[in-house]
Amino acid sequence: MNNRTLNRVGMVVGCLLIMVWCLLPVAWIISLSFKSEASITNGNPGFLPSEGTSAGWANYQAVWDNEQFRRAIFNSIGISLIATLLSIVVATLAAYAIARLEFRGKKLVLSLSLAIAMFPVVSLVGPLFDMWRAIGLYDTWPGLIIPYMSFTLPLAIWTLSAFFREIPWEMEQAAQVDGATSWQAFRKVIVPLAAPGVFTAAILTFFFAWNDFVFGISLTSTENARPIPASLSFFVGADPFNRPASLLAAGAVIATIPIIVIVLIFQRKIVAGLTSGAVKG
């Protein structure tokens, strides 16, 4: 009895710790975004804005009125969504083959995706810059979507094939015994079972694309395709040690809203994905 109470208390403390850990910096940047710009220049230390330095919505207004910032948000949403969708389709096919089928070249796929996952992105930036300019992909959406797909595939393939190995494959064999082809067994039996895993992989993929910074700063030059992380970092001004902190914070909060929305939408799926992954067939 005593032990159980202790356990419960431990759990509550653990949960609170997780939430403080995760949300404190978010609360901080929200609080910072309400400090007035003038007070930031003079120095306005402390977690909350000090007396009389709250800016209300002025910082948000200023950021939202910035045309380049709005374009960057739009670019990031579009590019990340398209890259995620395409990457997950391609990765699902490959992960199924890896988890389930015996074929020549499987080792090659695994080593290749491992090599790509390890690949230092920075080392590609120079040559890709040249290549994209030569074929007209520089500073366009596809110019970012293609590298995002390539670099999210390994993680998606790994995550998905790990999920696929946990699926009760007897059901696939049962379908095949009943006369289904390999393809039918894949589409009609496995896809519904694998869907939770696919959603998890989609979250990982989307966040990778949304997060990317190196490609974003080097393969774009205008608001045509510049994603939000690159745009925020160019918001800096001349002196990197004296940035318009509260404006940047407001921009950062706006850039975080889509993430929170997507987390809220996908959160149920990932819960289902992780718990159903635990139930072995």
Added chain:
Amino acid sequence: MSTVTAPAPGKRKEKAVASDRARAETRLGQKLVAPAIVLMLIVTAFPMLRAIYLSTFDYALTAPDDREFIGVGNYLTALTDPLFWKTTGITVLYMVVTVAIELVIGFIFAMVMHRVIFARGVIRTSILIPYGIITVVSGFAWQFAFSFQNGFVNSWLPFIGDDFNWFGEQTPAVIAIMVSEIWKTTPFMSLLLLAGLAQVSEDMIEAAKVDGATWMQRLTRVILPNMRAAIMVAVLFRALDAYRIFDNIFVMTAGAVNTESISFLTYRQTIEQFQLGMGSALSVLLFLSVLLVAWLIVKIFRVDLAQARQEA
């Protein structure tokens, strides 16, 4: 590692008997995998070959006509420059410290998330937020938090003066960068570990409990050995990611006060100083060192896990 565990025992026999089916399976397998291979090669193979080619030249974009073949000259210059080794040392430090701390905290988080019966949605939503947040935003948030002008860290920490400048010298600046990196990526670690934890059979843990195993024994002899695949994937991905640390440094210090990582050095050579030859050589060295790190991790984990298994 993944190929060894995959095939079901019945599969082999079936393959020997029905070779038609095996051939069809191979065809299907290759067809399903082809798009992924093509995509991954487009963006990496050609640029990488080009990087190797360019690395043999003394070549700056500012003076393209002075391009000159120098063989391994760039590599020799880089490898004999103390800056390269200093940068590599800092990069390894970032990697080892952040991954070690993340592994511990991430595992605790995963245990809590696995066990918790209330507010699961809220917990999982909050854990996904740092993971989803842009690294650049995390970098800004922590830079401003550590700032003595507008931050709160100095006033919250008891042993630190209110006007202490975290970004004035190497050690505190490195700590600040690590804090941002750890905060941002621990959720990734804990989600991967949670997936591994979910695969450990409850029956086995229950059986160990019945047999009188303590909590510590259950953890080290049942839970950890059974989620070795998940731990390996998590550590491998995170370590290689940490080794390539770039965004946080770019945002928080721009490489000042010796906080520069090997990725940042490469970026600076290629993009800021237009030294395409030297930058390419650094790119190749960066890639090779990443390979070495990956090899070491795989190696270390195999040894450890074999031992853990023998014990169990």
